[in-house]
Amino acid sequence: MKQALFPTPQDAEAAFYDALTKGDLDAMMAVWADDDDIYCVHPGGPRISGVAQVRESWRRILGGGQTLRFQLRGQQYLHSMMLSAHSIYEHISVAGETRTRNPVIATNIYLRTERGWRMVAHHASPAPVAVSEEPRRVTKTLH
Numbered sequence: 097m098k099q100a101l102f103p104t105p106q107d108a109e110a111a112f113y114d115a116l117t118k119g120d121l122d123a124m125m126a127v128w129a130d131d132d133d134i135y136c137v138h139p140g141g142p143r144i145s146g147v148a149q150v151r152e153s154w155r156r157i158l159g160g161g162q163t164l165r166f167q168l169r170g171q172q173y174l175h176s177m178m179l180s181a182h183s184i185y186e187h188i189s190v191a192g193e194t195r196t197r198n199p200v201i202a203t204n205i206y207l208r209t210e211r212g213w214r215m216v217a218h219h220a221s222p223a224p225v226a227v228s229e230e231p232r233r234v235t236k237t238l239h
Contacts, residue, residue, distance in 0.1 A: 100126045105173075105180035105206035108213040112204065113166050119158045125151055129207060129214035137219040139200055163191035169199075180206045180213070185223060199223040 100123075102108035108127050115123035125147075128134055132146040136153060144153050167187040174181040186200040205217040 100212075102127070102212040102214070105175065105182065105213045108206050108215060109182060109204060112215060112218075113168065116158075116164055117166060119163070121151070121155055121158050124154050124158065127215050129209060129216050131216070134216050136217070137221070139220050139222050165189045165191065178208045182206070186220065198225060 100111060102111060111123065112127045115121075115127060128147070128150060130147060134147060134150055135143055135145045136150045137143050138153065138157070141153075144150055165188070167189075168184050169187065170183075170185040172183045182202075182204045184202045184204065186202050188197055188200060190197075200220045201223045202218065202220040204215060206213045207216045
């Protein structure tokens with residue numbers, strides 16, 4: 097299998113969500129760095145560390161047979177030469193399901209490696225029920 101090269105963190109992120117939508121474990125793990133310092137926190141779950149454990153957690157999720165769809169909103173990026181942190185609201189739906197799910201807030205962290213940008217952390221948590229997805233602009237007034 098040819099190793100994917102992600103020239104930007106946004107390319108790696110697009111591949112991550114594409115792999116989730118397609119239920120493709122190999123494509124999912126191609127996004128992740130091959131380093132035992134990687135970690136993942138699924139909504140309501142514990143922190144999972146290391147390549148083998150992260151792979152197993154995604155195998156269980158993707159092996160469930162559900163077709164997941166994602167609408168990503170409210171993206172915010174913090175980017176430097178070697179590291180990129182993305183905060184995203186994930187609106188997840190399951191094919192055939194009629195109920196509306198609350199959004200999930202995800203933080204995805206990417207590291208520039210010799211093989212392009214790779215995910216090193218994914219942390220997803222349920223969003224509060226009454227959450228604004230647009231960042232508020234804070235105006236400071238000096239007196």
